[in-house]
Amino acid sequence: MIRKNQRFLSQMYMAMDFVIIQLSHFLAWWLKFKSGLLVYQEALPLEVYSFWSVVYGFVALMMGLFFSLYAQTRKTRYVDEALKLLQVHASSLFLVLSLMFLVKQMDISRMYLGMFMALNIMSIMLCRYILKRSLKSLRRKGFNKQFVLILGAGTLGCKFYDHLQQYPELGYEVIGxxxxxxxxxxxxxHRYKPIIGKVEQLETILQAEIVDDVVLALPLTAHSRYARIIAICEKEGVRTLIIPDFFDFLPARPYFDNFAGMPLINVRDIPLDLTGNRLLKRAFDIVFSLFAIIITSPVMLLTAIGIKLTSKGPIIFKQERVGLNRRHFHMYKFRSMKVLPEGVPDTGWTTENDPRRTRFGAFLRKTSLDELPQFFNVLAGHMSVVGPRPERPYYVEQFREEVPKYMVKHHVRPGITGYAQANGLRGDTSIEERIEHDIFYIENWSILLDIKIIVKTVFNGFMNKNAY
Structure with a gap:
């Protein structure tokens, strides 16, 4: 069987990337200046373009090492690798253009540069995809295997074994x-590989068998044995992986954090905890809200007139909601219901054919036009355009006891629309399903996901059968 050599594979990736960069350069140069497909303009000699292409190649390799692009393992997902590759080449382009500016070499054709980057990134992604698919195919056929020894045949070890069998393309084989x-x-x-010995026999077995990874699936009561087990594995040159006995409490993708110099497992990876992401989302919220207010101002004016003509009471309805970090704020909506008598608590849950709605209010709620004033909440910083929908304090206290992980939604700003609402979970629908969608959004936030949710809301969310 072919034994994996990670260093060789990393070097092969680096060589492949460098070659693709140079080929992309020559193809972009030919398309721009020699093919006749585009209008030819006087340009710098090919040698100048080639020089900067080589410079870009070396910078990209250095940035790849810096971003750990070439430290990939078979466990790395292709989408994660592709995102890291985009980071590497965006950073490399910035550095090279900065260097060209410093040496006053700014006569490079912009069209050539655009074609070069497009060809370069698409070609590298395609080659990496083909290579990954080829390696997975080989592993399915039994080649390029890595051998795993599992310490612990209890529930944890058996569960890990079952999960591993679902991914034969990873090329891991359990020896026992x-x-x-x-x-x-x-x-x-008949279901599991044999139990080939006791934990105390680990050193002897590692010397007798070919083992690449030792997976510790032991209970917490065996914690005192970890130091010796890890020492034996490192002595024999075998990697050690530990499955925490409390992994059921962790989300799908926990990550290690550092606090006061100590490594900690962060049980909730929230992209919006990063300052850069928060600033990006806040800037997007402000720009989008200003644009939305300007565009919908005629609609809001007509809505205000309609409310005033069809029912008694204020145009704007203010309601206390729970937002970021469990802080309370007043959320604005166009009033769609009759004014409650003095002293009557606002704890009713809106249902179909709710008698509290006005006729015009029913239309507003069905079309979500009652939500438009919340763009002012966004400008004030109480809300975001996209995020989990905020709830009233009365229901927050109720749901926090009844719905698992309900309070996780308050780790980010609430939104006018959210991942749950864009998928039809509005009105009288399952709170548990909404929270599942909210947590997915919180853990997988990106500005592209926000845009996707806004688009889905525009096409699917305005007229919703569950919006009462």
Whole structure:
């Protein structure tokens, strides 16, 4: 069997990227200046373009090493690799253009530069995709395997084994288990690889068998043995992976943080905790809200007139909601219901054919026009354009006890629309499903996801059968 050599694979990736960069340069130069497809203009000699192409190639390789692009493993997802590749080449282009500016070499054709970058990035992504698919195909056929030994044949070890069998393209093969107490029952012996010894025999087994990774799936009571197990694995040159016995409490993609010089497992990876992401989202909110207010101002004026002509009471309805970090704020809406008598608490849940609605209010709620004043909440910083929908304090206190992970939604600013609402979860729908969507949004936020949710809301959310 072919034994994986990570260093060789990394060097192959680097060589492949450098070659693709140079080929993209020659193709872009030919398309721009020699093919006759585009209007020819006097240009710098080919040698100048080639020189900067080589410079760009070396800068891209250095940036790739800096961003750990070439430290990929078979566990790395292609989408993560593609995002990192975009980071590398965006940074490389910025550095090279800065260098060209310093040496006063700014006569490079912009069209050539655009074609070069497009060809370069698309070609590298395509080659990496083909290579990854080829390696996965080889692993499915039994080549390029890595061998795994699982310490612990309990629930944790068995669950890891079952999960591993679902991904044969990763090329991992379990050679067996080590466990001090368990022996397989008849039904289990056909399902799992054999228990080949006890944990104390680890060193002997590593010397006798070909093992690439040792996976610790031991209970917390075995914590005192970890130091010796890790020392044995490192002595034999074997990688050690630890599955925490409390992994069921962790989200799908926890990450290690650092606090006061100590490594910690952060159980909730929230992209908006990063200052740069928060600033980007806030800038997007301000620009989008100003644009929306300007565009919808005639609609808001007509709506205000309609409310005033069809029912008694104020045009704008203010309601207390719970927002970012559990802080309370007043959310603005166009009034769509009759004014409550003095002293009556606002704790009713809106349902279909709710008698509290006005006729005009029913139309506003069905078309979501009652939500337009919330763009002013966004400008004030109480809300975001996209985020989990805020709820009244009365229901927050109720749901925090009844719905698991309900309070996680308050880690980010609430939104006018959200991932749940864009997928039809509005009005009298499952709170549990909404929270699942909210948590997915919180853990996977990106500005592109916000734009996608806004587009889905425009096409699917304004007229919604669950909006009462």
């Amino acid at each position: 288990f080590l466990d001090d107490r368990r022996e397989w029952e008849a039904s289990e012996s």
